[in-house]
Amino acid sequence: xxxxxxxxxxxxxxxxxxxxxxxxxxxxxxxxxxxxxxxxxxxxxxxxxxxxxxxxxxxxxxxxxxxxxxxxxxxxxxxxxxxxxxxxxxxxxxxxxxxxxxxxxxxxxxxxxxxxxxxxxxxxxxxxxxxxxxxxxxxxxxxxxxxxxxxxxxxxxxxxxxxxxxxxxxxxxxxxxxxxxxxxxxxxxxxxxxxxxxxxxxxxxxxxxxxxxxxxxxxxxxxxxxxxxxxxxxxxxxxxxxxxxxxxxxxxxxxxxxxxxxxxxxxxxxxxxxxxxxxxxxxxxxxxxxxxxxxxxxxxxxxxxxxxxxxxxxxxxxxxxxxxxxxxxxxxxxxxxxxxxxxxxxxxxxxxxxxxxxxxxxxxxxxxxxxxxxxxxxxxxxxxxxxxxxxxxxxxxxxxxxxxxxxxxxxxxxxxxxxxxxxxxxxxxxxxxxxxxxxxxxxxxxxxxxxxxxxxxxxxxxxxxxxxxxxxxxxxxxxxxxxxxxxxx
Numbered sequence: 001x002x003x004x005x006x007x008x009x010x011x012x013x014x015x016x017x018x019x020x021x022x023x024x025x026x027x028x029x030x031x032x033x034x035x036x037x038x039x040x041x042x043x044x045x046x047x048x049x050x051x052x053x054x055x056x057x058x059x060x061x062x063x064x065x066x067x068x069x070x071x072x073x074x075x076x077x078x079x080x081x082x083x084x085x086x087x088x089x090x091x092x093x094x095x096x097x098x099x100x101x102x103x104x105x106x107x108x109x110x111x112x113x114x115x116x117x118x119x120x121x122x123x124x125x126x127x128x129x130x131x132x133x134x135x136x137x138x139x140x141x142x143x144x145x146x147x148x149x150x151x152x153x154x155x156x157x158x159x160x161x162x163x164x165x166x167x168x169x170x171x172x173x174x175x176x177x178x179x180x181x182x183x184x185x186x187x188x189x190x191x192x193x194x195x196x197x198x199x200x201x202x203x204x205x206x207x208x209x210x211x212x213x214x215x216x217x218x219x220x221x222x223x224x225x226x227x228x229x230x231x232x233x234x235x236x237x238x239x240x241x242x243x244x245x246x247x248x249x250x251x252x253x254x255x256x257x258x259x260x261x262x263x264x265x266x267x268x269x270x271x272x273x274x275x276x277x278x279x280x281x282x283x284x285x286x287x288x289x290x291x292x293x294x295x296x297x298x299x300x301x302x303x304x305x306x307x308x309x310x311x312x313x314x315x316x317x318x319x320x321x322x323x324x325x326x327x328x329x330x331x332x333x334x335x336x337x338x339x340x341x342x343x344x345x346x347x348x349x350x351x352x353x354x355x356x357x358x359x360x361x362x363x364x365x366x367x368x369x370x371x372x373x374x375x376x377x378x379x380x381x382x383x384x385x386x387x388x389x390x391x392x393x394x395x396x397x398x399x400x401x402x403x404x405x406x407x408x409x410x411x412x413x414x415x416x417x418x419x420x421x422x423x424x425x426x427x428x429x430x431x432x433x434x435x436x437x438x439x440x441x442x443x444x445x446x447x448x449x450x451x452x453x454x455x456x457x458x459x460x461x462x463x464x465x466x467x468x469x470x471x472x473x474x475x476x477x478x479x480x481x482x483x484x485x486x487x488x489x
Contacts (some may be wrong), residue, residue, distance in 0.1 A: 001173065007260065008093050015413035019106055021346040023339070023354075026093030026409060029181075029303040032257040034267045036184050040254050041271025042191030043327030044247050045279050048130055050328070052299040053243055055287040057236050059297065062224060064284065070233050071280050072273060074229075074240025079272040081248050082394050086264045089252025092409055096250035096336065097343030101412050103398035103468075107424030108126060110344055111433070112391040116249055117340030119388070121358060124333035125367030128172065131325035132164030132304055134318040141311055141318075157368050165368075172326055176334055176355035180257065183330055190327030197320040198282040201301070204308060205289030213288045238454045245388045245457050249395075250336045334358060358373075361402050386444040389460030390436030394429050397465045402472045416455075428471040436464030 006025050015025070032040075044050070058067050088099050096116065101109035137159065139146050149160035157165065206213065244402030255264045290298040298304045305317030338354035349357070399405060400410050409415040415424070443449045454461070 007091055010409075012413055013410055015410075016415050017347050019101075019346060020413045021342060021350055023342050023351040024098050024346055025097060025413075027256045030093075030257050030259040031181070032184060032254060032263075032436050033259070034263050034270070035255060035260060036188060037264055037267030038271045038275070039188045039191030041267070042194070042275055042332055043187050043324070043331045044244075045276050046191065046194035046324050047328040048300060048302060048321065048325060049281065051125070051283045051301045052241075053239075054276070055283040055297075055299055057239070057280075058284045060236060062229065062232055062236065063223065066229070066233055066348075067236060067284075068277065068280065070236035071240055072277055074237040075219070075244075075272050075276045077237070077241050078244045078248060079268050080395075081392070082244075082251050082268055082272065083265060084400070085248060085250075085252050085392075086255040086258075086268060087261055088395075088399060089255035090251075090258050090261045090264055091405075092407060093256045094409070094412065095253045095256060095339040097340050098412055099252055100395065101419050102403065102407055103394050103426060104378075104429045105421040105424045105426040106412070106415065106419050108421070108426050108430060110340075111430065112395070113340040113343050115387045115391065117337035119246060120333045120336040120364055121361050122367065122370065124329055125362035125365050127325060127329040127333060128168050128362060129161075129165055129367045129371060131168045131322055132161055134322035135164035135327070136160055136304070137306055138315060138322075139313055153319065154373075155366060160458070161368070167418045168326070169363070172330055172334060173355060173359045175326070175330055176338065176359075177352045179351055180315075182336075183335065184257070187327055187331060190323050193320055193327075194279075194324045195282075195322075197301075198279070198286070199318060200313075201286050201317070202282060202289075203305070204313075205293065207288050209289045209292040212292050213285060229407065235454045238458065240336070242454065242457045245392070246336075247332050249388055249392050250339075253335050253339060254331075278339075285317070321389050329488065337361075385462060386440040386456050387433075387437055389440055389457040390433050390464035393436065393461040393463075393465030394432055394468045397468050398405065398429070398472070403470060410470050428475075429468060432464045432471055433469035435467045436460040439463045 007030075009028075010026075012020070012025060054071070057071065058064060062070070089095075092099065097109055097113035099109075100112045103109075104111055146160055149163070150158040152159045154162065154347070175182055258264050258267075286301070286304065287297050287299060290296075290304055294307065298307070302318065302321050305321065306314055308314055308317070334355065337358045338351055341357055342349045342351060343355040399407070408418050411419050414420075419426075421427070437460065440463065441454045443452050443459050444456035446452075
């Protein structure tokens with residue numbers, strides 16, 4: 001497939017070693033076609049967390065059709081925003097940390113990169129821990145006596161779960177150290193696998209429940225009306241967008257390897273509205289069926305599989321969901337900090353070393369303790385996530401409104417020129433970020449603002465986006481005159 005004519009495919013001229021290594025340079029091989037990007041989205045959606053999230057929306061007091069409509073609207077918004085960041089990756093061929101240099105400066109770009117990377121490290125550890133549940137389940141199927149290992153613990157985790165955690169940890173690291181091409185091939189397998197598992201899980205649930213699954217009313221045991229229903233409907237839309245806020249920011253890490261934007265747009269449509277809607281329907285059918293079978297809703301597909309009275313089915317389900325979790329963890333939580341670390345110390349950290357450091361950090365943060373403490377998850381990680389909306393807004397407003405899609409790729413790797421700003425930092429971008437954070441973080445974390453907590457991402461986008469445009473509008477002409485046409489896109 002041919003590349004777009006506006007895709008950067010030139011050679012960098014004397015890039016500064018403090019800003020450059022091969023992993024940060026514009027991609028030369030572009031093998032991520034429609035299916036690979038589509039599979040990337042499947043991996044991101046088809047996780048235990050994605051299953052729980054999608055099914056949980058049906059228990060908010062809305063009818064099934066209202067929730068499906070909210071999910072379709074929400075995921076369409078996600079697709080729109082993802083297309084904006086995807087286009088940057090495809091055109092420029094560079095990862096998210098380098099794209100951040102356009103608006104924040106060649107040194108200032110480390111600020112948004114490290115914020116996104118920090119969020120990813122914590123979630124990487126948490127997802128690895130959650131996936132270890134499948135590994136433990138497999139171990140107990142073949143060696144029931146291994147349960148005795150649960151009597152001893154270290155750093156708050158028993159020995160059996162340490163074994164499960166380290167197995168998952170090692171497998172993920174093994175995938176990453178071989179680079180993005182292996183990630184693509186693994187992702188192509190992991191993405192669709194869950195659909196096979198969900199198909200058989202639906203058959204088992206429907207058969208076991210006798211088909212007595214009612215989706216015509218809300219599954220919360222109550223139904224909302226009037227303004228309460230409208231508010232909850234809008235909240236559901238906002239939650240869908242917020243759930244994908246991390247990957248929306250750095251989807252360019254993957255689309256940089258795509259040959260053209262048409263491929264990406266097609267894949268985003270299949271992977272987001274189509275895929276997410278189908279997965280949501282499958283999730284709610286199995287969750288609603290669990291109410292009929294067990295008397296209460298089971299949101300975790302791994303726990304649901306473990307309740308199937310057949311060891312073979314349990315084994316297949318555990319292995320399948322383990323592979324699926326590997327997929328999302330590598331895609332959503334490992335690639336990002338690897339590039340972020342490489343961007344921070346490009347002379348010393350390449351993709352492989354970044355993967356090893358990220359994996360080590362995921363143990364240091366003791367993710368099982370964070371997951372066991374809802375306050376830590378909601379406040380610490382929620383607070384960090386509230387930074388993502390402002391960052392997203394600044395990058396998008398800068399590229400599409402301020403810079404009018406004119407980027408000098410060569411200067412992204414130089415300690416002078418268009419992106420040097422003030423000693424490597426664009427202070428106006430940092431100020432706009434702070435203004436957005438001052439508003440969005442309290443909105444997400446302070447109980448008194450609970451009614452708007454679900455909209456903190458949108459609040460951050462609006463405040464920082466508007467602030468940045470106001471701060472930069474007087475410098476637009478000057479900035480554009482600085483570009484060298486032979487290197488610009």
